[in-house]
Amino acid sequence: MITVLSGGTGTPKLLQGIKEIVDPKDLTIIVNTLENDYFSGVYVSADIDTVLYTMSDIINDETWYGVKNDTFTTHERLEELGSPELLRIGDIDRATKIQKTLLMQNHSLQESVDIQRQHMGIDSKIIPMSNENSDIKIITDIGELDFHDFLIKHASQPEVLDVKFSKVKPASGIIEAINNSKCVIIGPSNPITSISPILSLDGVRDALKNTHVIAVSPIIGNDSVSGPASKFMKALGIEVSSVGIAKLYEDFLDNIVIDQKDIAMKDKLNDIINKVTITNTIMNNLDAKKNLAKIILEGIL
Numbered sequence: 001m002i003t004v005l006s007g008g009t010g011t012p013k014l015l016q017g018i019k020e021i022v023d024p025k026d027l028t029i030i031v032n033t034l035e036n037d038y039f040s041g042v043y044v045s046a047d048i049d050t051v052l053y054t055m056s057d058i059i060n061d062e063t064w065y066g067v068k069n070d071t072f073t074t075h076e077r078l079e080e081l082g083s084p085e086l087l088r089i090g091d092i093d094r095a096t097k098i099q100k101t102l103l104m105q106n107h108s109l110q111e112s113v114d115i116q117r118q119h120m121g122i123d124s125k126i127i128p129m130s131n132e133n134s135d136i137k138i139i140t141d142i143g144e145l146d147f148h149d150f151l152i153k154h155a156s157q158p159e160v161l162d163v164k165f166s167k168v169k170p171a172s173g174i175i176e177a178i179n180n181s182k183c184v185i186i187g188p189s190n191p192i193t194s195i196s197p198i199l200s201l202d203g204v205r206d207a208l209k210n211t212h213v214i215a216v217s218p219i220i221g222n223d224s225v226s227g228p229a230s231k232f233m234k235a236l237g238i239e240v241s242s243v244g245i246a247k248l249y250e251d252f253l254d255n256i257v258i259d260q261k262d263i264a265m266k267d268k269l270n271d272i273i274n275k276v277t278i279t280n281t282i283m284n285n286l287d288a289k290k291n292l293a294k295i296i297l298e299g300i301l
Ligand code: GDP
Pocket: 006, 007, 008, 009, 010, 011, 012, 013, 047, 188, 189, 190, 191, 193, 194, 216, 217, 218, 219, 223, 224, 225, 226, 227, 229, 230, 281, 282, 283, 284
């Protein structure tokens, strides 16, 4: 069994490569739920849906949000009716979200996701990190903002002073999945709002200390490949580089995979982490994703 910790952009790119070389039945994906909330009357678990769509090959992999070639009839009609949406939800994507909302009347989030993944023909296990809702606030120079307000309404522009989120209970099976894995892969996801919520669950860091853990850095040079990760790291006083990433995970990490452009950081990283792997980590096509997955899993499969 291989377990992957995932957010909703960098790690799903890597999952497209991993699923080509690992039997999907041998894969468990633990997914961030920090940003889950209700929008337009439906439950939106963006990272989970991105992983569901990625594993069933229907993801819109230009935006890493929603379904490829989706239509927006409902979204446009809501706008005409005077109820514009904060999130632009496509029609097929909305059906998934409606179903999840309905399922959650009688099931936990975890059970609902499991029902959906079966209907989507996905053989891998997909576990939301928690069945509880998190409360996340981005503290900025223009005040305290909800995550989606910061990301969408304000286009991640305000200066970030702090990021705060509540502690939640782990969903069932998370610690067991880590304990039963040959290795855990921390994909190149936002270390503050995607990975650290998973690491903050009771028992996760301890379980990782007893497992072989490989992390791919989402930072190249002194910036994130995309999204607000570098802004969040800076606000929390963490060096924006692969060295900053290594320090965040140093108590349990066995191998850090960094981009070839950061070869000069190798010695500094070797002082923190046993093994440093240097390769191309920019995943802009399937070959790059497969190559990275192969390098990560060398000697493990
Ligand atoms: P979110 O849930 O949408 O924030 O997505 P994630 O947390 O999964 O991923 C965001 C992180 O992925 C950002 O910090 C990016 O720097 C990183 N990322 C995106 N694409 C790539 C890539 O091709 N290579 C690497 N190394 N990192 C990437």
